[in-house]
Amino acid sequence: MEALRISNIQTIEVEGHGYSTYVRIYTDRGKIGTGECIHGGAGVTDIIRDMSSQLIGESPYNIDMLFEKLRRSHLFNGGQSGNVITAITGIEIALWDLVGKAFSLPVYQLLGGKFRDKIRLYADCGDRDLEKCISNCRDAIALGFNALKIDVDDNRNIHKLDKWNWSLSPNEYNAMVDFVSAVRDAVGKQVDLAVDMHARYDASAARKIAVALEPFQLMWLEEPVPPENIDVMREVKRSTHTPICAGENLYLRHGFRRLIEEQAVDIIMPDIPKCCGLSEGRKIANMADIYQIAFAPHNVCGPLGTMASCHVCAGIPNFLVLEWHWLKRPHWHDLVHTDKPVIENGYIALTDKPGIGLELNAEAVKKHLKPGTDYFDE
Ligand code: MG
Numbered sequence: 001m002e003a004l005r006i007s008n009i010q011t012i013e014v015e016g017h018g019y020s021t022y023v024r025i026y027t028d029r030g031k032i033g034t035g036e037c038i039h040g041g042a043g044v045t046d047i048i049r050d051m052s053s054q055l056i057g058e059s060p061y062n063i064d065m066l067f068e069k070l071r072r073s074h075l076f077n078g079g080q081s082g083n084v085i086t087a088i089t090g091i092e093i094a095l096w097d098l099v100g101k102a103f104s105l106p107v108y109q110l111l112g113g114k115f116r117d118k119i120r121l122y123a124d125c126g127d128r129d130l131e132k133c134i135s136n137c138r139d140a141i142a143l144g145f146n147a148l149k150i151d152v153d154d155n156r157n158i159h160k161l162d163k164w165n166w167s168l169s170p171n172e173y174n175a176m177v178d179f180v181s182a183v184r185d186a187v188g189k190q191v192d193l194a195v196d197m198h199a200r201y202d203a204s205a206a207r208k209i210a211v212a213l214e215p216f217q218l219m220w221l222e223e224p225v226p227p228e229n230i231d232v233m234r235e236v237k238r239s240t241h242t243p244i245c246a247g248e249n250l251y252l253r254h255g256f257r258r259l260i261e262e263q264a265v266d267i268i269m270p271d272i273p274k275c276c277g278l279s280e281g282r283k284i285a286n287m288a289d290i291y292q293i294a295f296a297p298h299n300v301c302g303p304l305g306t307m308a309s310c311h312v313c314a315g316i317p318n319f320l321v322l323e324w325h326w327l328k329r330p331h332w333h334d335l336v337h338t339d340k341p342v343i344e345n346g347y348i349a350l351t352d353k354p355g356i357g358l359e360l361n362a363e364a365v366k367k368h369l370k371p372g373t374d375y376f377d378e
Contacts, residue, residue, distance in 0.1 A: 001061070001102075001103075002029060002031075002102055003029075003059075004027040004028065004029055004031060004059060004060055004061070004098075004102060005027060005028045005056075005057055005058065005059065005060075006025055006026070006027055006055045006056055006057065006058050006059075006060050007026050007027055007028045007056060008025075008026040008052075008056070009023065009024070009025050009026070009048060009049075009051075009052040009055060009056070009091070009094075010023075010024045010026070010376050010377060011023050011024070011044075011045045011048050011049070011090070012024075012365070012369060012373065012374070012375055012376055013042070013045065013369065013370035013373055014302065014335070014365055014368050014369060014370070015368040015369070015370065016038075016300070016301070016302050016326070016329065016332070016368070017038070017300035017301075017325050017326070017329075018038070018039060018300075019038075019370055020036050020037070020038045020301060020302055020305065021036070021037050021038065021044045021045055021048070021086075021087075021090055022034060022035070022036050022090070022304065022360070022365075022376075023035045023036070023037065023048060023090035023091055023093070023094040024094060024376050025055070025060065025091070025094045025095060025098055027060060027098065031098060031101055031102055032098065032101075033060070033094040033095060033096070033097035033098025033099070033100075033101065033355060034094055034097055034304065034356075034359075034360060035089075035090045035091065035092065035093030035094030035095070035096070035097060035273075035304070035305075035308065035356075036090065036093065036273055036301050036302060036304040036305035036308065037086050037087065037089045037090030037093065037273045037274060037305065038086070038271075038273055038274055038300060038301050038305060039086060039271070039274050039300070043083045044083050044086050044087045044090065047083060047084055047087035048087045048090065048091060051070055051087065051088070051091065054069065054070060054073060055070075055091070060095050060098050060099055060102075061099055061102070063092060063095045063096060063099065063279060064279050066091070066092075066095065067088055067091075067092050067277060067279065067280070070088045070091065071084075071085070071088055080251065080252070080254065080255075081250075081251035081252070081255060081275075082251070085251045085252060085274075085275060085276070086273075086274050086275070088277065089272075089273055089274060089275070089276060089277040090273070092277035092278065092279065092280075093273060093277055093278060093305070093308045093356070096110070096277075096278050096279075096308070096311075096355070096356065097308075097355035097356045098355065099355075100354045100355035100356065101354045101355040103354070104354045105354055106311070106350065106351065106352055106353060106354060106355070106357055107278065107308070107311040107355060107356055107357075108310075108311040108314045108315050108350055111278065111279075111282055111311060111312070111315045112282075112315050113315060114314035114315055114350060115314065115315065115316065115317055115319070116313075116314055116319070117314075117349060117350055118347040118348060118349040118350065119310040119313045119314060119319070119322050119347060119348045119349075119350070120146070120147060120320075120321045120322070120346065120347055121145065121147070121321065121322050121323070121324040121343065121346050121347065121348060122145065122147035122148055122149055122192065122194065122219075122296075122321045122322070122323055122324065123136075123140035123143070123145045123147070123148055123149070123324055123327050123346070124148075124149050124323060124324065124325045124327065125137045125139075125140055125148050125149060125150055125327060126149065126150050126151035126196065127150075127151075128151065128154045128156075128157075130179055130182055130183075133150055133179075133183060134182070134183060134186045134187075136327060136328070137150070137183060137186060137187050137191075138186070138187075139327060140327055140346075141187060141191065143343075143345075143346065144344070144345030144346040144347075145191075145345075145346035146190070146191055146192060146346055147191065147192035147193075147194070147219060147321050147346070148187060148191060148192070148193055148194070149193075149194040149195070149196060149222070149323070150179075150180070150183055150193070150194075150195055150196070151195075151196045151197075151198065152176045152179055152180060152195055152196070152197060152209075153196070153197045153198045153200045153201070157172055157175065159171035159172040159174075159175055160172055165202075166200065166201050166202035166205065166225075167201075167202055167204070167205055168201060168202075168204075168205035168208065168209070173205075173208060173209065173212070176209060176212075177209075177212050177213065180193075180195055180213055180216050180218075181216065184216045189217070192219040192321070193216065193217075193218055193219055194218060194219045194220045194221075194222060194245070195213065195218055195220075195221050195222065196222040196223065197209070197221065197222060197223055197224045198222075198223060199223040199224075199225065199226040199227060199246075200226075201224055201225055202225065203225055203232050203235060203236060205224075206224035206225045206232075206236045207235075207236055207239045207240065209221070209224060210224055210236060210239065210240035210242045210244070211239065211240050211242070213242050214240060214241050214242050218242050218243065219243065219320075219321070220242070220243040220244065220245035220266065220267050220296070221240075221242045221243070221244055221245070222245045222246065222248075222269070223245070223246045223248070224236055224244065227246045227247060227249065227250065227259070230258045230259055230262055230264045231262075231264075233246055233259070233264040233265060234262050234263065234264035237263075237264055237265055237266065243266035243267055244264075244265045244266055244267070245265060245266065245267035245268070245269050245296060246259065246264075246265045246268070246269065247259060247265070247268045247269045247270055247298075248269050248270075248271050248298035249271075249275075250270065250275060251274075251275040251276065252275065252276055252280060252284075253276075253280065253283055253284055253287060255275065256268060256270065256284050256287065256288070257287070260287050260288050260291055260293055261291070263291055263293070265293065266293060266294065267293065267294040267295070267296050267320060268284070268288050268293055268294075268295060268296070269296050269297060269298045269323075270284050270295075270297055270298065271297065271298040271299060271300075272297050272299070272305075272308065272309045272312055273299070273301050273305035273308060273309065274298075278308060278311060278312050281297070281309070281312045282312050282315060282316060285312065285316040285318060285319070286316065288318060289316065289317055289318040292318075293318065294318050294319075294320040295313070295316060295318045295319050295320060296319075296320040296321050296322070296323075297309050297312070297313065297322050297323065298323050299322055299323040299324065299325065300323070300325040300326075302326075302332055302335045302336075303332060303333070303335055303336045303342050303358055304335070304336065304356060304358055304360065306322070306324065306342075306348070307342065307348065307356050307357060307358050308356050309322055310322065310348050310350060311350070311356065314350050322348075324343065331364070331367075331368060334361060334364040335360060335361060335364055335365055335368070336358040336359060336360055336361055337358075337359050337360075337361050338358070342358070362375060362376075362378070
């Protein structure tokens with residue numbers, strides 16, 4: 001094992017679903033690793049800069065220890081959730097890329113090997129306009145996707161009687177059911193279809209909609225109520241045969257513990273490059289597996305963060321499907337160097353390339369940097 005010490009850490013911000021933060025970790029022997037985390041914004045860049053003094057001089061091989069060292073040093077300012085965890089997640093993914101390259105092994109191999117050779121994706125096709133939504137779904141199916149997600153909540157819905165309360169007016173209810181019915185008719189019965197409610201409804205509204213959507217055989221109904229009250233989520237789940245999914249804004253094992261132990265959902269959806277990183281993501285998946293809860297990560301990353309999530313999805317038994325949120329953002333495919341498309345027929349194949357297995361295309365990434373910011377020092 002080659003002795004390595006962390007010598008520098010840099011970040012860049014790249015346009016995508018908002019801005020992703022890419023983290024690059026340099027070592028004294030010239031080996032580097034790159035990770036991606038998202039939804040922390042500029043705050044994450046500052047946090048990572050502050051954390052760099054805790055990492056420089058450390059061995060990059062002790063990934064879990066470094067994760068916990070950074071987390072515990074922030075217990076009084078965010079070491080449980082939010083931007084601090086997202087920042088540590090970006091560092092953790094870069095460390096896995098670096099260590100994989102140091103051992104010339106793909107990350108999934110270091111995590112315990114794989115259950116499957118390729119990772120099924122679902123395409124986010126959400127648009128509040130029905131025709132545009134159906135058009136998105138047809139585009140995704142034409143690309144080979146066999147799983148889709150649409151949105152039915154709409155705060156601007158003309159049928160909504162009060163934009164602040166969480167209840168559902170009769171016409172809003174009818175509009176939602178008609179919307180899902182029209183999409184199901186358009187895509188057919190063979191395609192997996194998930195429906196997102198973005199945690200915007202109360203318990204009775206959620207129960208009504210979940211039962212009304214049962215004939216459409218959804219893959220899941222996502223966050224019909226806010227996930228903060230797990231007791232309410234559990235009651236919604238118990239009221240319907242429609243599978244319930246939640247967790248895109250929860251962090252770490254602690255954030256998922258009661259959701260899993262109370263069996264308040266059928267499916268969990270941690271956002272691995274936001275809420276936990278690869279090692280913790282695997283632990284969350286394993287916790288869910290002992291309750292026969294499926295694992296379907298939320299994901300809005302570019303190719304690097306998406307592929308990082310794939311390494312976790314490959315190595316757990318209860319993986320269902322991974323999100324892909326860039327149907328209408330073609331520059332996703334340009335951000336990395338590849339000899340063939342990363343996504344083929346709605347799947348991402350794992351390769352035997354070391355680390356995460358993808359390298360940034362610097363020229364393409366530079367075109368999408370946050371205005372006024374610079375690329376990594378090469
Ligand atoms: Mg969602």
